[in-house]
Amino acid sequence: MANYRVLVSDPISEQGLAALLEAPEVDVDIRTDLTPGGLLEVIGGYDALLVRSQTQVTVEVLQAGVNLRAIGRAGVGVDNIDVLAATRQGVIVINAPDGNTISTCEHTFAMLLAMARKIPQAHGKLKGGAWDRKSFVGVELNSKTLGILGFGRIGSEVAKRAMAFNMRVLAFDPFLTRERAEKMGVVMASVDEIVEAADFITVHTPLIKETKHLLSHDQFARMKPGVRLLNCARGGIIDEAALVEALQSGKVAGAALDVFESEPATLENPLLSFDNVVVAPHLGASTEEAQINVAIDVGRELLQLLRDRPFKNAVNLPSLSDEAMRTIAPYLDLAEKAGRLAAALAEGPVQKIEMTFAGKLADKQTDPLSRSILKGLLGYHHGEEVNYVNAPFLAEQHRIQLTETKTTRHDLYADLLQVTVQTSQGDVTIAGTLIADLGPRIVQINDFKVDLAPEGTLLMTEHLDQPGMIGKVGTLLGRADINIAAMQVARRSQGGMALMILAVDKSLDEETFEAIQYVSGIQRVREVAV
Numbered sequence: 001m002a003n004y005r006v007l008v009s010d011p012i013s014e015q016g017l018a019a020l021l022e023a024p025e026v027d028v029d030i031r032t033d034l035t036p037g038g039l040l041e042v043i044g045g046y047d048a049l050l051v052r053s054q055t056q057v058t059v060e061v062l063q064a065g066v067n068l069r070a071i072g073r074a075g076v077g078v079d080n081i082d083v084l085a086a087t088r089q090g091v092i093v094i095n096a097p098d099g100n101t102i103s104t105c106e107h108t109f110a111m112l113l114a115m116a117r118k119i120p121q122a123h124g125k126l127k128g129g130a131w132d133r134k135s136f137v138g139v140e141l142n143s144k145t146l147g148i149l150g151f152g153r154i155g156s157e158v159a160k161r162a163m164a165f166n167m168r169v170l171a172f173d174p175f176l177t178r179e180r181a182e183k184m185g186v187v188m189a190s191v192d193e194i195v196e197a198a199d200f201i202t203v204h205t206p207l208i209k210e211t212k213h214l215l216s217h218d219q220f221a222r223m224k225p226g227v228r229l230l231n232c233a234r235g236g237i238i239d240e241a242a243l244v245e246a247l248q249s250g251k252v253a254g255a256a257l258d259v260f261e262s263e264p265a266t267l268e269n270p271l272l273s274f275d276n277v278v279v280a281p282h283l284g285a286s287t288e289e290a291q292i293n294v295a296i297d298v299g300r301e302l303l304q305l306l307r308d309r310p311f312k313n314a315v316n317l318p319s320l321s322d323e324a325m326r327t328i329a330p331y332l333d334l335a336e337k338a339g340r341l342a343a344a345l346a347e348g349p350v351q352k353i354e355m356t357f358a359g360k361l362a363d364k365q366t367d368p369l370s371r372s373i374l375k376g377l378l379g380y381h382h383g384e385e386v387n388y389v390n391a392p393f394l395a396e397q398h399r400i401q402l403t404e405t406k407t408t409r410h411d412l413y414a415d416l417l418q419v420t421v422q423t424s425q426g427d428v429t430i431a432g433t434l435i436a437d438l439g440p441r442i443v444q445i446n447d448f449k450v451d452l453a454p455e456g457t458l459l460m461t462e463h464l465d466q467p468g469m470i471g472k473v474g475t476l477l478g479r480a481d482i483n484i485a486a487m488q489v490a491r492r493s494q495g496g497m498a499l500m501i502l503a504v505d506k507s508l509d510e511e512t513f514e515a516i517q518y519v520s521g522i523q524r525v526r527e528v529a530v
């Protein structure tokens with residue numbers, strides 16, 4: 001009997017999905033004929049949805065997908081998925097960013113050569129029966145300047161091939177360092193420098209707010225006459241209306257477009273009517289190899305996710321190397337439990353959460369730990385709906401101020417994570433560490449030093465430090481047949497406030513809980529399952 005149901009709603013290589021299809025705990029339905037309405041009807045029955053670029057994963061699809069844990073995209077761009085809505089709902093979005101890099105790069109190069117040598121136009125003419133050797137005089141790539149906007153996986157592969165054609169490459173990417181540019185043999189340049197100097201310009205960025213119409217009227221005005229443009233990334237990075245004008249004026253000598261502002265592109269798009277514009281219907285990733293690769297990658301990642309094992313290509317979660325994940329993993333549970341305990345002890349609406357990572361932890365990538373703390377803390381009140389994906393989002397939605405501090409030194413522990421929750425009624429602080437041979441320990445609750453394994457059901461009392469308190473509570477628990485597994489007592493000063501923590505074998509019934517509350521000297525009682 002399968003535990004998980006996965007819906008594949010776009011054509012994705014079954015050869016690549018073999019591991020997923022063969023997994024005994026997964027039932028995969030391949031239904032590439034679903035209409036948007038049909039998808040809404042069935043999605044509620046699935047734990048995960050696998051798509052390519054056709055299926056539009058809208059907020060409505062997500063809302064109807066009440067059991068969805070993940071959306072997998074067999075490819076790079078996730079612009080057909082409402083990632084924000086998925087994040088809000090706690091649905092993980094994974095993609096397959098590496099599998100189609102080479103195919104898309106090669107396609108860009110094929111389009112570049114096709115445009116430079118007018119191959120599609122000549123091909124059409126000859127197939128039409130005309131032997132025309134005059135109309136298709138092209139240009140060489142040799143010694144020309146290629147400007148690359150977006151120097152990620154695909155952009156940098158395009159650069160390598162351009163250099164093999166003896167092109168001079170200028171590159172712009174907000175994350176490109178001079179060191180890397182030099183190592184790759186490209187010249188780091190600004191967008192303005194590129195548009196002014198390049199003979200060919202190719203874009204390889206995602207389509208985001210900052211890259212929408214990255215090349216528009218202003219940039220076209222500064223370009224060299226006779227410039228040629230390529231877009232094998234996303235329609236809309238080059239402003240299509242501006243491109244039409246620049247083609248009409250002759251400023252742009254040619255364009256090669258794999259992608260369009262509106263897809264599928266139809267004859268209504270004026271760009272399709274220019275003889276000097278080479279087009280393809282979004283074929284960058286359409287090779288046998290790329291389709292198998294992306295299917296393998298997304299299938300494997302989804303399987304890991306469903307099996308609660310580490311996966312790395314989540315779009316709406318921090319990305320960690322295997323090594324970083326290994327070092328942080330032992331603290332995840334502790335962080336969540338510290339958050340849970342803090343929530344259990346805090347009174348009133350949470351206003352601020354301060355997270356501190358001290359000692360060795362300060363050098364680590366702590367985003368997963370802060371997410372775990374928030375998951376524990378917010379999950380205490382909101383239950384199962386809170387997960388690693390939506391916890392920061394929920395905090396923001398509740399206008400909770402978050403702070404994170406790192407300090408490499410700690411006087412007592414090699415590493416320590418601490419969470420302080422601020423409410424209108426005061427602060428609650430929980431700190432924990434990992435102790436060799438003992439595992440996770442809570443070592444501080446407010447200003448009480450404790451040493452506690454965060455497991456099972458904990459009963460905590462704040463009471464006056466006076467004789468008989470432990471006995472009274474113990475007697476009440478005994479009378480209710482509740483066994484005490486472990487006990488910790490801490491006090492600020494003799495006769496002052498004290499804290500008692502009892503690990504109990506079962507949850508307290510209402511009557512016993514109330515009886516403990518009424519024990520003289522007890523100020524607060526809390527029970528928390530960690």
Ligand SMILES: NC(=O)C1=CN([C@@H]2O[C@H](COP(=O)(O)OP(=O)(O)OC[C@H]3O[C@@H](n4cnc5c(N)ncnc54)[C@H](O)[C@@H]3O)[C@@H](O)[C@H]2O)C=CC1
Pocket residue numbers: 075076077078097100101104149150151152153154155172173174175204205206207210211232233234258259282283284285286
């Ligand atoms: N035509 C097709 O079939 C395919 C298209 N693509 C598209 O290609 C694009 C690039 O893919 P990858 O190289 O794999 O992604 P990538 O994430 O490796 O590279 C994108 C680069 O763009 C840079 N960038 C972001 N904002 C920028 C800005 N304002 N100016 C300049 N650079 C900026 C990023 O820093 C990053 O280095 C994506 O949009 C993807 O969807 C990818 C595969 C197939």
Ligand SMILES: O=C(O)CCC(=O)C(=O)O
Pocket residue numbers: 052053074075076077078100282284285286
């Ligand atoms: O699935 C496809 O063919 C589209 C590929 C693509 O555009 C991407 O991976 O971003």
